[in-house]
Amino acid sequence: MSLPEHVRLVEVGPRDGLQNEAQHLSVAQRIELVDRLTAAGLGHIEVGSFVSPRWVPQMADSAAVLAAITRQPGVRYSVLTPNLRGLEDAIAAGAREVAVFASASEGFSWRNINCSISESLQRFVPVMELAAARGMAVRGYVSCVLGCPYDGTVAPEQVATVSAELLAMGCYEVSLGDTIGVGVPSATRHLLETVGQRVPRQQLAGHFHDTYGQALTNIYAALLEGVAVFDSSVAGLGGCPYARGASGNVASEDVVYLLQGMGIRTGVELTKLVEASHWICQLLRRDNGSRVARALLARAD
Numbered sequence: 001m002s003l004p005e006h007v008r009l010v011e012v013g014p015r016d017g018l019q020n021e022a023q024h025l026s027v028a029q030r031i032e033l034v035d036r037l038t039a040a041g042l043g044h045i046e047v048g049s050f051v052s053p054r055w056v057p058q059m060a061d062s063a064a065v066l067a068a069i070t071r072q073p074g075v076r077y078s079v080l081t082p083n084l085r086g087l088e089d090a091i092a093a094g095a096r097e098v099a100v101f102a103s104a105s106e107g108f109s110w111r112n113i114n115c116s117i118s119e120s121l122q123r124f125v126p127v128m129e130l131a132a133a134r135g136m137a138v139r140g141y142v143s144c145v146l147g148c149p150y151d152g153t154v155a156p157e158q159v160a161t162v163s164a165e166l167l168a169m170g171c172y173e174v175s176l177g178d179t180i181g182v183g184v185p186s187a188t189r190h191l192l193e194t195v196g197q198r199v200p201r202q203q204l205a206g207h208f209h210d211t212y213g214q215a216l217t218n219i220y221a222a223l224l225e226g227v228a229v230f231d232s233s234v235a236g237l238g239g240c241p242y243a244r245g246a247s248g249n250v251a252s253e254d255v256v257y258l259l260q261g262m263g264i265r266t267g268v269e270l271t272k273l274v275e276a277s278h279w280i281c282q283l284l285r286r287d288n289g290s291r292v293a294r295a296l297l298a299r300a301d
């Protein structure tokens with residue numbers, strides 16, 4: 001299969017990244033992060049989550065963040081909504097796009113959202129209805145597509161079933177999450193071949209955590225399978241609070257560098273992205289998880 005000319009990146013650092021950072025940022029700092037990412041040319045930014053603040057305290061006050069970011073025309077700003085309450089709060093805060101999230105494994109579904117997979121899909125029905133009535137776009141996530149921290153192996157057919165259900169409910173795209181970063185390219189290709197039999201590849205995105213250092217190579221494998229949308233996190237921030245040991249998403253800078261080098265457009269300005277990356281790492285007092293950012297920053301010294 002030929003490679004795409006353009007890849008759409010979904011920047012999940014302000015959500016997937018910050019939700020698992022020990023240090024909690026202020027609303028003003030979270031807003032500045034989103035604005036810096038907008039300035040770097042990201043076309044889609046996940047700004048926060050409307051989940052229980054008891055479960056994920058880092059994402060409390062996402063309404064205040066969403067309400068005060070500087071929206072650039074043409075840029076999509078979305079938030080996670082696990083249930084109707086989340087969607088109603090998101091709408092009140094000015095959300096125009098949301099994401100629902102299910103799991104391909106029962107163990108993770110219970111730990112993450114406290115219900116079975118089928119209950120979660122039932123819970124999304126009124127969410128999808130209200131979103132449709134408001135003309136809002138809804139993205140879907142499926143977690144644990146290449147393995148589960150609780151159940152172990154996950155069958156690609158199960159991923160295909162949950163993905164197909166989310167699309168049938170009205171999600172415009174399903175992002176396949178390797179939540180614990182265990183996948184390797186052969187497994188990624190096998191997964192996409194299987195899911196691709198039930199779901200058009202143009203409606204699939206890749207969401208690779210980099211726990212075992214395989215994310216970039218999995219992205220390349222997914223590109224070869226016709227996927228042209230990838231989620232990534234500035235500086236490789238984050239992880240998942242309900243998947244112990246899970247490290248951050250693949251770093252956005254590393255993905256941009258890879259794609260640029262392959263002649264694939266992303267619309268992102270790498271220099272500005274690295275500036276944002278350096279800024280957020282200083283704020284969080286953490287090492288930069290992006291190899292590309294580290295290399296470029298070392299050259300600038």
Ligand code: HMG
Nearest residue numbers: 050051052055082085086112113114141143144177179240
């Ligand atoms: P529950 O306890 O089963 O639900 O939680 P509940 O309806 O009994 O409500 C419990 C409490 O939460 C109540 O408050 C509700 O009012 C409140 P209390 O009486 O205890 O004070 N509540 C809410 N508060 C704010 N916003 C809401 C909301 N709904 C209920 N929308 C629930 C169910 C889904 C709420 C909970 O399990 C939860 O919030 N989980 C957080 C899940 C999460 O954010 N996980 C991380 C994101 S997913 C991820 O990272 C994976 C992804 O990146 C892809 C990948 O990598 O695989 C997307």
Ligand code: MG
Nearest residue numbers: 016177179240
């Ligand atoms: Mg994730």
